Amino acid sequence: MRWLRVGALLVVFGLLIAAAGWMRPYGEPVRTDMDAYFLERTPEEVVVTNVVTAVVFDYRGFDTLGEATVLFTAVMAVALILRRWRR
Amino acid sequence: MSVVVRTVTRLLVPLALIFGAYVIMHGHLTPGGGFQGGAVLASVVALLIVAFGAERLRRRQTSLTSVEDLGALMFVVLAFVGIGSTFFYNALAGARGLFGGTEAGSLWAGGTVPLMNWAVGLKVMAGLGSIVLLMALFGGDDDR
């Protein structure tokens, strides 16, 4: 049973290494339409040099709102469970 | 914790605070942003709790969660600034008003983006900090 586990682990490891070799070369995406759009428009529309921040807080603000909600819910749950409430 | 940890913490805390504030403040110009800077500031809170014990910060629980709520509220209010066009529309960018510089790369440009950076930074700092604080206070603070 132990050797079966080691063998399975080795097979998965080999598959991952093979997949790394089969990967697309770094820095050459298949589609560049959206990248070019954001890179061209961000300095004019948002007047910001950090394109990632422009995407996170302007173009895809809803995603950030969801992320903020996740953090808010986590803090609320931790406070509800772990805090010592006065009776 | 030991004297070594406390001394290193005293040395490190101002530097980390400055770095976190810098990452938030320049979030729209250089790599980083509200979340990353807030995580750095929260790690300062965690360092203080590990080094000096959580008992000193017991009274600060409410203020930390309040700052978190304030950040979340500020974020949503800033999202409503551009409600004339759409939710999350950046109405302040390039408008020559508050943060309305017209030159990309200026600290005073970007409209709601720098303000949202500060909102999210405060929110993440207070949120993660209060999670660590609540976990440290749970079951009594046994600082050894």
Added chain:
Amino acid sequence: MTALTVLQVANLVLIVAGAVLTVWLRDLLASVVALAAMSLLLALQFYLLQAPDVAIAEAGIGAALTTAIFVLALRKTRRKEEEE
């Protein structure tokens, strides 16, 4: 093979070594420190792959906050891992 590739591969080997060390060590405090070192090396890897945003987040959350939470949890429990 450029120098950057060599650096990346060496860094990846170190990351795997850190992960193995994290699981292998019996002293849980040392294990947590190994996890923090792995996180820091992962942040360096993100930086080498030209994602500085992710690198800062990983360094802040993975290396600092997670370590603090684990150290606090260890303080409230036992430091040594028990034999099965």
